[in-house]
Amino acid sequence: MDANGLSMLLAAVEGRMADVSIFSPASPQAGWIVDLAILALAIIGIIFLVVEGILFYSVWRFRRAKNDAPGEPAQVYGSEPIEIAWTAAPTMIVFFLVLVTTRTLWQVEAAPVQPREGDQALFVTVIGHQWWWEYRYDSYDGRKLDFITANELHMPVGDGETQRPVHLTLQSGDVCHSFWVPRLGGKVDLIPGRSNLLAFETEQPGLYLGQCAEYCGAQHANMMLRVVAETPAEFEAWLANETAPAVEDPAVAEGKATFLANSCVNCHRVSGTAAQGDGAPDLTHLMSRETIAAGQVPNSRSNLRKWVHDPHTIKPGVLMPAFGLSTEEENQIVEYLRTLK
């Protein structure tokens, strides 16, 4: 084992891997699944030890020896009582597993919920696209919201007194995708023509990582999910920013003109401008996101520059083509994008 492997193992022991493992749940929904998983693991662990034990013992104990007497061992054709016994035992185990599965199933599968005033619940419609996530914020705390963002889902955390669940309505804009943030709950698919539901809540602020879990084409691997859970105050501040109109900065008027004069507007949206496309991420508050390219790279000037120049150097196969703009045009657009806070 090399030093790297050793440090990884140590990190696992120290709980660093708790950042991603399904066994470190941060929501009651993920927790219920862990309870079931640990129970099931215990049961199959015991079965494993018993059966492998019998197997290894039998092969070792009854292996042929050189000085065995000639002739065949006693032939045992079967035994009805024994067969019945080892049919009944697994049947009982299966019955028990069905019961606990049912309990967890009824706990974690989301039932439809309507927004109500004062219930502190967040409603978001998630639309999966090749290869990014669109978030349409519908309502929070009974207040109607109407803005669109991409790739980073923000949600408020609950506390001992108030639960602040997020209710997701999952839809697809093209092919099948799957929403999976392991520490917050199980995955639910986004299937064209259907609306699926997923609900979870957490009391632990932080960044939760996940990614698309249903193969959806060339860039399936880089369709990352980031869920930012923050205090209610932080979340309100974020809401206030997202609902505000796009920032107008006269210093980048040229960049804005270049952006609006090119194909960018066919797919992207910047609210309050002529750009009203809905095939690609909404850029109105682009700079409020930590990453671009569906969570793949940090939202830095150099990465934006690379993306505008040729997105395929970051994400080969992505649907946005390289437009072949002049260097000056690219710089103008990047400077414009940098003002969209």
Next chain:
Amino acid sequence: MATVDHPQRLARSGIAADAASRGWAAALHEWTTTVDHKKIGIMYVLMSLVFLVIGGIEALLMRWQLFYPRAEVIGPNVFNQLFTMHGTTMVFFVGMPILIGIGNYMLPLMLGARDMAFPRLNAFGFWITLFGGLLVYLSFITGAAPEIGWFAYAPLTEHTFDRNAGTDFWALGLLISGIGTIGAAVNFIATILGMRAPGMTMRKIPFFAWTMLWTSFQMLLAIPPLTAALVMVLFDRQLGAHFFDVQNGGSAYLWQHLFWFFGHPEVYILILPVFGMVSEVIPVFSRKVLFGYEFMAAATMAIAFISLGVWAHHMFCVGMSRTLDLYFAAASLIVSIPTGIKFFNWLATIYGGRVSLQSPMLFCFGFLSMFLIGGLTGIMLAAAPFDFQLSDSYFVVGHFHWVLIGGTLFGTFAGIYYWYPKVTGRMLSERLAHWHFWLLYIGFILTFGPMHVSGILGMPRRIYTYDPSRDWEWWNQLTTIGALVQTPSYAIFVYNLIASLWKGKPAVDDPWDAWTLEWTTSSPPPSYNFETQPIVHSRRPLWDLKHPDDPDWQYE
């Protein structure tokens, strides 16, 4: 039945013997036009082994790409083609044909028949399966292999999202080879039901025949929905139909139901014949009769039936409903009961026996010790909420490779080591067999064990790259190293198969002191299998011959 001693009747059917005695051109003509179940069986197995090597190379290329995070070895498109072709190849052109091939060769011999019920259909089935495989691979050669996954979920396969002709090659190839599979299934059923030696009632057929019978019924019921789905996707792509096109009123969901209505029984199609093979090998190498034959046969039937009602456990995450999720979870868990019965019966057969760990039994030991783990992780995945977390993660990849390699492959190797002397008249090298076994056993644990961990750490399937920050690197590297440990084991196996044809110790007719009918004829068998029609009184006709004082039929 009286027989005439005629040299023609005793012509040996080995490939090398044919080629040596008649020249390669004559041998080629003989093999391409043959309707002899033994030659067809051999061709099925050889075809599968070639595809096994191809599928293995595809796997190694994928593991190379995943060794380092953000590696740039092959890129997304080639990677996506590789996992599509790897899955398709292993299921359709390795797993099913190798089992059909072994069944083809052995069943008539074990039943005391001279050939399969429909020899021409048999030849047709082989050739059309081979052509199906070639058609799918033709797409690779033309640079347009499909990038849709072996499960080919709509609407990613619709023309809107996939202009790649590879998908059409893929659908046509599977459609064609599926016709061959259905032909094989019909043939097995007719042979087992209608071609048995006198005295061999259904309660006396070798256990392998029971499993082939139920597998054949599964094929008959499972392949047509796939065929229908493939026709529908071809209609969508080529003729502008909208079966799976949501924008025009089709259903993306429909494909999933049709595909998994085939796809789940398929798993049992790939494991039931193996249950049969190890049920032949374990008794012989434990020197005991198979424990609980009737219960084993009933459990086989139960698995075949229940497996037709569990398909949507591949769809727990599509948002069916709690009630449906519960039904499919419960039905899937119930499969573990008959499987458990089988397992305990194998253990009971070994218990109190006189176990010889020669190569066929060694692989049975590998099968028993490893298949158990695949089955147990299957129980976890059947518990639907657990599946919400881990479906489409590497945990699932680990699970089903554990079933298909720890189960199907180890069991199939047991069968090949067991019957090779009968087929070729030569023994395989035991020394090479042990190298094959241990490299495969260790490499396999090292490859697929870490996958369970990377799945628990949130790694989805079918991703061509991953970020170093996700902590999956170490587990992926272990997996790749495991694949490299496995690789030489296959090379040793293939070398053993070829070299032993010439250098192997000549085999006697009954080298393992076994009990079923195939061991009464010569090794290799003459083209008519038996000089005289055997007459059967029990499940172990050779036991009766070897122990006239204590024949089996008094206990059955």
